[in-house]
Amino acid sequence: MSTPNSALGKTSSGARRFIGGVVEGFYGRPWTMEQRTELFKREQKWGLNTYLYAPKDDYKHRMYWRDLYSPEEAEQLIALISAAKQHNVEFIYAISPGLDITFSNPKEVAALKRKLDQVKEFGCRSFSLLFDDIETEMCLADKEAFSSFAHAQVAVTNEVYKHLQEPEIFLFCPTDYCAAFCSPSVPQSSYLHTVGEKLLSGIDILWTGPKVVSHKISVESIEEVSSVLKRAPVIWDNIHANDYDPQRLFLGPYKDRPTELIPKLRGVLTNPNCEFYPNFVAIHTLATWCKAPVDGGSRDVEMGDEEQDSSYSPQKALSLALSDWLQEFMSTDQPGGPSRPSRFKKESSDEEPMQTDMGDNPYVPGPGENPLYTAEPLTLDDLTLLSDLFYLPYEYGSTAQTMLQELDWLINNSHAATAQTDETAKWCSRAQQFDSMCDAVVQMFNRLSNAPNRKILYDLYNYICDIKSGVGLARAYVKTLGGEGQPSAQLMNDDPEPWGFRGGLSGEFQRMLPGHGNRDLFRHPPMTAVYCIRPYCSNDKTEVQRIFEEMQRREGRTPLMPQPPLISDVLSAGEISPSPQCGLVVEDNIGMCGYALALTDGKPAAAKIQRAVSDSMFEDFPSLVVVQILPRVTDPSPAKCMIGQLLSVIRSSGSRGVFCELRQSDRRMLDFFSKLGSFKPIRVEGLPEGVLVMATSLRTDFPQV
Known part of the structure; x- marks a missing residue:
């Protein structure tokens, strides 16, 4: 098995070198020629060897792929290819004709060859055909000429590969470039099987892993797709790509790709952030990963015991990258960098000093004045x-x-x-x-x-x-x-x-949208969670008490700070059982998360806590209801459903109305009952401080809840 260094050059057995580097393949503003040249310097310094030119918004790479480059554009590409060679970086030119090519039209294939021949004249020796992110429906002419979309792509790719005299590096990006796109699965994908069987063996295939942006790439998944493709893939890795969300940037290390993958891959190319300079970490840590030994040899980075991969520690690789990046941040030899003249000594010079607003001497604040602003150095x-x-x-x-x-x-x-x-x-x-x-x-x-x-x-x-x-x-x-x-x-x-x-x-x-947030990295139960509502039984008494006590603590009620009890507390505490068919509980995937209990006659509950309530109130609103839902239930629907069922049962019993007592500090339940529309505050004499009553009449149809 090869060592880290031989993985990036020729192996001892003479096998083709491992492709390790960067693909400029994102959507958005392409990098400048200056930035690409800077990239080549970094790749050479860190031991990477490849650059794939595939910016989606280079018109002549994708949208106007048939058009030849102008003399001015050709001059730039020639200079770029030359710069890559100077830094021992393989320049791969990619073209994406899939938006509108007619595969069966010889003139279209001739246009593709003519375009690649032009780039070959610029000094380019490696090429790539990309068929990603395109419609899969073939035009009528192609349907008549080819048995499938895969056959059409393979036929054109093989012809172009032969026309270019079978270059050592020629990459093909399939339309189904990740496992998630394969129907019904990778092993059963007719598209991938056609590609694997018909594509010439010298052509390498790009693959992003289980998904477009793969969380993890396992050895098993690569072995599976390699079996279908009949060759080891080149990973086009979108782990640091951010072109799909303008609010995201990724500065973490290359991770969740075990180094055991290295001998099972043809290579890895990272397609990183659209912004060039923040990609320092992404590319630096990929280079560290590529150099990780896969044969138990000595390690460039000392690994901690906490790492599952004994050859590569993402955290140590990140520390190395950030240490090097800090030096770049502090570099003052960048165009546009601010001048940092010393405030403490005057530079000696035979030349006349430049005229400034400050005159010959720098400003020095006087006693009691604000000191000069001095920026602390970045750490x-x-x-x-x-x-x-x-x-x-x-x-x-x-x-x-x-x-x-x-x-x-x-x-x-x-x-x-x-x-x-x-x-x-x-x-x-x-x-x-x-x-x-x-x-x-x-x-x-x-x-x-x-x-x-x-x-x-x-x-x-x-x-x-x-x-x-x-x-x-x-x-x-x-x-x-x-x-x-x-x-x-x-x-x-x-x-x-x-x-x-x-x-x-x-x-x-x-x-x-109802599902918003359910893919946030800091997860809470989504609004679309499934809840089970069922009748209350005696075995639920302990769980109801637990929820009741937890909600009391949230309201600030403790033995040290007692508050007057509510009439409904005797229901929640289990001192009185709910009336028949007047108890419901709600459960989520964790367990019981709420309840709704009722008494068709609330007088015994009032007597239990020795609460004096006027007979007139019990005449109009004889029944009592209590609802409690844990805060983890963000959807009000379960509580509304339980209240609706209880009111139906209570009305069937002949009750004239229902009341509930609430603490003014319980803003959550106050808001819930207020928004139901059927419950209204009523005036009751002798209520303890901070307690109010809301009630609804059942003598006429109550609003649906």
């Missing part, structure tokens, strides 16, 4: 935090995950913030820790904004500005929960300014 901790905040598509970094967990806990336990209980000190301590983490994000933003290398900053700025704003809103909200000042105008104002909220029409559409 490795700052870049580690930055990576955590913008990690990977399926995973947040550890700090980001902790911040989300802390914010979630602080919100769900906000009743303890000002309740002056044993939990208050704990809440305040965690709120302070959350505030410190938010402050670290702000300080990271400030230091990044003043880093000397402005080119990197310009690619990052929109993202770091956005996260700083989001963290600031969360920080202000937590302070509000803790009673520090008035609610933030950014959060509570009916007429906020645009910078006070994240938005856009796309966001509006998503928030209106």
